[in-house]
Amino acid sequence: MHVLMVAAENDALPNAKVGGVADVVRDCPKALVEKGLTVDVVIPDYGFHDLDRHSLGVVNVAFAGHMQQLEVWQLAHSQKGVRQLVISHWEFSRHHGAVYCNDEAGRPFATDASKFALFNAAVCEALLQGLICKPDVIHLHDWHSACVALLLKTDSRYNDFSTLFLAYTVHNLALQGIRPFKGDTSSLEAWFPSLGYDGQKLCDPRYPDCFNPMRTAINLVDKIHLVSPTYCQEVLKPSDPVNGFFGGEGLELDLQAAYQQGRVVGILNGCEYPGDELSDVSFAHLYQHAESALFQWMAKTSELDSAHYIAHQRVLKFKTQPFSGPLVTSVGRLTDQKVLLLCQPYDKALVLDELCQRLKQHDGYMIILGSGDTELEKVMTTVMARQDNLLFLKGYAHFVGEYLYHLGDLFLMPSSFEPCGISQMLAMRAGQPCLVHGVGGLRDTVQHLETGFSFNGESLTAQSYELITGFTEALALKNADPKKWQGICEQAKNARFSWQSVADGYLSYLYQ
Structure with missing residues (x-):
């Protein structure tokens, strides 16, 4: 089985870690390889110019009304059999190597949503052109990779990939990457103006005029993974922050429906043993x-x-x-x-x-x-x-x-x-x-x-x-x-x- 993981973070690469998702994307592929799988991991290039790598080719992506040129790279040395890929574009590296950006009040996620939408479009185009090998499973991580599911399932350009098995890991349901459908430079119709989509599946339940990447992936993929059994049950209930309970964060109805369909699983993340060896613990x-x-x-x-x-x-x-x-x-x-x-x-x-x-x-x-x-x-x-x-x-x-x-x-x-x-x-x-x-x-x-x-x-x-x-x-x-x-x-x-x-x-x- 060949798995392609798509994520925003990967601690196998320097300065590509912010949270726990980076540890998962670093460690889990190695365990899968030990089980006999072939695993590729792709993230944006945040400025990894000093890495030993070679170009797999260039993709041209129609994005936000312009043709954008992006380059796909493979690191020269795999990590315990895991092929490490990055996609470069000036938009990914112009923030001094930062993985995420903070936007002004009133436009949450604006910069990051545009950046990751472009990255996702490049992943799909690289699959289409064969620069990234067609896998048996595409494993998406959090809202940053949700537009891969959107494009593969709704854009006729990718009809040959529409039946690919999609798995989606929710690392943190509180961050959903919500942006408007239109009327903003960082919006779904600004990024993909010719895309036909079912707004009822993609909209945010609380803000119907907004596109919710997290909800989009939940409704389009084949399997949804919550990263612990208890959290898997908690997200099926509505949040009640006044009383200190944080559950489905507005997506509990979608998760309940997916759970009843047998599409939701709770699998606890892991840890590497032994850990870092310190020469002198003092x-x-x-x-x-x-x-x-x-x-x-x-x-x-x-x-x-x-x-x-x-x-x-x-x-x-x-x-x-x-x-x-x-x-x-x-x-x-x-x-x-x-x-x-x-x-x-x-x-x-x-x-x-x-x-x-x-x-x-x-x-x-x-x-x-x-x-x-x-x-x-x-x-x-x-x-x-x-x-x-x-x-x-x-x-x-x-x-x-x-x-x-x-x-x-x-x-x-x-x-x-x-x-x-x-x-x-x-x-x-x-x-x-x-x-x-x-x-x-x-x-x-x-x-x-x-x-x-x-x-x-x-x-x-x-x-x-x-x-x-x-x-x-x-x-x-x-x-x-x-x-x-x-x-x-x-x-x-x-x-x-x-x-x-x-x-x-x-x-x-x-x-x-």
């Missing part, structure tokens, strides 16, 4: 890498960012005045999905303040690594200024994250929803138990009082209370019963979520 190296990252971030602007300044002062404090108690860690993007509960009000401050105060009772401290939403970054910075046992590193640095996984005592992941999650698997792999909200993939990977700790709650207030309670109880257990704590650490380290089992699931349930 706090000295952690602080060295943290300082180095801070200096690099500071150097990007002429004005000193207060978050970086306070963080550097805090690193110096941690180095010279070490704590005797536990280290609580957190690594991930700063989004409402990840930190909404930490930012809830509690006793004239925030939940995060309360966690720091309770941690201080054990002479413990917390390190948070991540960036994302500007307002949430400000919240983290102001809490760091108030709590002297909190270090917030605003950015991402690979080795800082790896040291935090290995050196931390308790990993904090209180996501309001989590399709699968990778950070908890990486922490567990390193023997660090996690405190998680019992939703989505977190529920499927962390077993309370066996491999970690979990909490629940029927409202935001209840979830905030249960988070603080669970945090307090976990710290108390570590202090009062070291033997049981060590047992939890060992069970976390021995838990396995292998890509081999994921590949088996794909072959049995997703690719047929």
Whole structure:
């Protein structure tokens, strides 16, 4: 079986990772190859000029009223049998290597939607011209690849490919890439003015005059994959954000219909074992890498960012005045999905303040690594200024994250929803138990009082209370019963979520 994966991210290539989808697109193809499949992966070329590669040819694509010329490249060296492809065009690389762009208020996804629509059209044209070999299965990832399904199923130019088996993985239903049907330079009819389509299948349920790529793929593909069994059930229910539940995000009716048709499967993502081998797992190296990252971030602007300044002062404090108690860690993007509960009000401050105060009772401290939403970054910075046992590193640095996984005592992941999650698997792999909200993939990977700790709650207030309670109880257990704590650490380290089992699931349930 030959599979073509189409995605926006791929951590097999340098600087092509933003979130967990990059890990999936890097690791899962290797497991499929081990099962005897042939796998090609294609993403946009974000400026990979220094890679050893050769051209497969040029495609000319009618897009937005003009003929666009794009080049298809193959990397010279495959990754464990996986053929790596990129498609280059000035539109993909003009944002200084950034995978995604932030648009002005009122035009969400505008730049990225146009960019990925062009990329998708180039993939289809490369298939038509034979520059990309015709596969048995095309595996699309998230809304960024949805226009491949749209074009293959509705554009008569691709009639010979209309029966190709299409699998679609939803990594995060909260991001759907919604754009207008028309009336904007970044709209479906602006990109493909001659395309005939059924608007009832493509429109957003909440905004009928808008094109919804996520919904389009859900309605057109053969199989839909949610990245954990629990998340697969959650998305069949409507979201209720006021009470802290995030489910179908407006697409629950489409997913219910697909589920009844047998087109929806829930397969948990995997993790590689062993992970990165660190030569010296020490706090000295952690602080060295943290300082180095801070200096690099500071150097990007002429004005000193207060978050970086306070963080550097805090690193110096941690180095010279070490704590005797536990280290609580957190690594991930700063989004409402990840930190909404930490930012809830509690006793004239925030939940995060309360966690720091309770941690201080054990002479413990917390390190948070991540960036994302500007307002949430400000919240983290102001809490760091108030709590002297909190270090917030605003950015991402690979080795800082790896040291935090290995050196931390308790990993904090209180996501309001989590399709699968990778950070908890990486922490567990390193023997660090996690405190998680019992939703989505977190529920499927962390077993309370066996491999970690979990909490629940029927409202935001209840979830905030249960988070603080669970945090307090976990710290108390570590202090009062070291033997049981060590047992939890060992069970976390021995838990396995292998890509081999994921590949088996794909072959049995997703690719047929």
